[in-house]
Amino acid sequence: MGTSYKGSRDFVVVKDMNSTEHILKSTSLTSARSNQRQIAFWLLLICAMVFAMVVLGGVTRLTHSGLSMTDWKPITGWLPPLTDAAWMAEFERYKTFPEYLKVNQGMDLAGFKSIFWFEFSHRVLGRTVGIVYLLPFLFFLFRGKVEQGLAPKLWIMFILGGLQGGLGWWMVASGLVDHPDVSQYRLTAHLGLAVLIYAYGLWIAMGLLVPASTHHRERVEKLYKTAIMLAAAIFIVMLSGGLVAGLDAGFAYNTFPTMNGQWIPDGLLSMSPWYVNLGENTTTVQFNHRWLATLTGVAVIAYWVRTISIDLSPGVQGMQHLLLLAVLGQITLGVLTLVYVVPVPIAAAHQAGAMVLLSAVLAAAHALKVES
Numbered sequence: 001m002g003t004s005y006k007g008s009r010d011f012v013v014v015k016d017m018n019s020t021e022h023i024l025k026s027t028s029l030t031s032a033r034s035n036q037r038q039i040a041f042w043l044l045l046i047c048a049m050v051f052a053m054v055v056l057g058g059v060t061r062l063t064h065s066g067l068s069m070t071d072w073k074p075i076t077g078w079l080p081p082l083t084d085a086a087w088m089a090e091f092e093r094y095k096t097f098p099e100y101l102k103v104n105q106g107m108d109l110a111g112f113k114s115i116f117w118f119e120f121s122h123r124v125l126g127r128t129v130g131i132v133y134l135l136p137f138l139f140f141l142f143r144g145k146v147e148q149g150l151a152p153k154l155w156i157m158f159i160l161g162g163l164q165g166g167l168g169w170w171m172v173a174s175g176l177v178d179h180p181d182v183s184q185y186r187l188t189a190h191l192g193l194a195v196l197i198y199a200y201g202l203w204i205a206m207g208l209l210v211p212a213s214t215h216h217r218e219r220v221e222k223l224y225k226t227a228i229m230l231a232a233a234i235f236i237v238m239l240s241g242g243l244v245a246g247l248d249a250g251f252a253y254n255t256f257p258t259m260n261g262q263w264i265p266d267g268l269l270s271m272s273p274w275y276v277n278l279g280e281n282t283t284t285v286q287f288n289h290r291w292l293a294t295l296t297g298v299a300v301i302a303y304w305v306r307t308i309s310i311d312l313s314p315g316v317q318g319m320q321h322l323l324l325l326a327v328l329g330q331i332t333l334g335v336l337t338l339v340y341v342v343p344v345p346i347a348a349a350h351q352a353g354a355m356v357l358l359s360a361v362l363a364a365a366h367a368l369k370v371e372s
Helices: 002-062 084-094 098-102 109-142 151-173 184-209 218-247 274-280 282-307 314-339 344-370
Strands: none
Touching: 002 109, 002 184, 002 218, 002 344, 084 109, 109 151, 151 184, 184 218, 184 274, 184 344, 218 282, 218 344, 274 282, 282 314, 314 344
């Protein structure tokens, strides 16, 4: 009896230990999952703010407001002029720079304020993004909520954000010299880095919310790789759009699909050496953007046709349908922007559409990565 009782007691003890260990593991997993979700939602907030930054930056460019603030005060530049005297001082400073002397001579104070507010809002939003990123990031770090493998990714995103601020001023500074316009190369670099930050943050957030599967069907794996290549192509098209904006090339040829009745327009490669045309020839820059966009759109549609031939779960297939809608909408906005000669509301919607399209292709790719 004693031996039997002791054996039963040992069994109960072992069972209790296993149960406790299971509870501890379950609690730890639940806590880790909760931390991941918190970080993911925070990153999605950052992505939404960067999205707004890109669109507001586009509006600032479209309204030719970017050179209205002629100095950079990254720490003290949170407040606009607060008195009439301060506004006049800011305006008088603006009058000494090429944009006023060569483009806006005769502008009154009200006109100056109308462009100043766009640039000021863009800069303040950028600083706000930095604060909204840094403070929660430090909180998550000090509370031990950031897993070891995730911390370097978040530090990279923070560093890229800091570089973006400096790059923005480097862009503006290029228009404060003899030529009253920012460099199209610097503008494109500024846009490109913002898009990379957005895409990087969105990808991390999606991975935290819905971890990827480690096993994939071969055809799903091929679709995933295709979707990633499409994301790269869309990014390249966005960069080419930055060159179009930098050169105001959207005002040059306002017919579609031909360029003022020509499939191959005159002056396409008129500059020498030839590679200068890719970034400085208005005709070439618009030609490249419209055809890169068209070919990428066709590639996305062909990709979508492939997805409907494969047995995907409803949620994953739904992401592919959203990608199709996004690319059709963006092509439509691009054509409307062109034929209506770049009206600000439609052009801004076109820039937002590019961000939506990039989001859609990343979501489609991630959904395939999850599909097993």
